[in-house]
Amino acid sequence: MKFISKIKCKTPDKKGFWFIFNNNNLLYYKKKENIIAELVSPSEIGVVTTTPLYLGTLDGIDCWAAEAILDNNQTSDSYEKADFDFKNLRELYSALGDDFFSIAARALQTVRWYNDTKYCSSCGEGLKDSETERAKVCKSCSKIFYPVIAPAIIVAVTKENKILLAHNNAYPDPNRYSILAGFVEPGESLEQAVAREIEEEVNIKVKNIKYFGSQGWPFPHSLMIGFTAEHDSGEIRVDGVELGAANWFEASKLPGIPPHGSISRTLIDDFIKNNS
Secondary structure, three states: OOEEEOOOOOOOOOOEEEEEEEOOEEEEEOOOOOOOEEEOOHHHHOOOEOOOEEEEEEOOEEEEEEEEOOOOOOOOOOOOEOOEEEEEHHHHHHHHHHHHHHHHHHHHHHHHHHHHOOEOOOOOOEEEEOOOOOOEEEOOOOOEEOOOOEEEEEEEEEEOOEEEEEEEOOOOOOOEOEOEEEEOOOOOOHHHHHHHHHHHHHOOEEEEEEEEEEEEEOOOOEEEEEEEEEEEEOOOOOOOOOEEEEEEEEHHHOOEOOOOOOHHHHHHHHHHHHOO
16 A cells, blocks of 8 residues: 655545544444545535545545534444444554554544644734645744644663563553653753663663664654663662553563554564564
8 A cells, every 4th residue: 555645735526535533533434344434525424524634645545534523412432324433543453454544643643733723822813724734824923833743762671581661550450561652852862862761760771772663653643763772780660650660571471561553562572573
């Protein structure tokens, strides 16, 4: 599959893939192998949406994003028309696959930014769509507003044949562990962010920091930049506030880990492959 991103505004005039959201829930077709709706307009299945946003083409087929406008008797849990329903985007990764999940992530972030960015933060005037790029422009002072993207590092730290995993207190499951991550601060490089976050969160220093890969993560608007690193010095010590526990684990004795679809799981799977 080949996705070509396009910003130029256009109006739906032929069938295309529609990524329609209610919060983080994506509308999907329950009785079709390709679960993304291929429609001329959401009105075909009785869905009212916000302004459709054009994303580009996937194998020559137009892709659109919009947010559903539900009436008082509809919710993302109960909505059912023409065999469609809403489901949390995180839970649809295996059904979507890499290509569709990537576009869905782009769609969700674009819709959220477009609908939430209405007024200029400098003068308070309303914004209008840019005619040349994915941006909004102030009608009064001409300040330009682009979609928000927050870069965050995520790193698999190893020590001999073990990987560092931690339990974040935000996880409801006490047995759920993952690798460490954190947002990049102004003025620092990605490698500096890796070293700082690991030392701040678990009190150890790392070495041999290497880039692994990246993933757009629309919860809410992150760009996850993956790294690997090796333990250099220090003993694990967590603050007990953000992290409740952390430890070194062998590939054959891992605790509960994130499901497939996230770069965190990809990094862990890479460790497993290299240590089995």
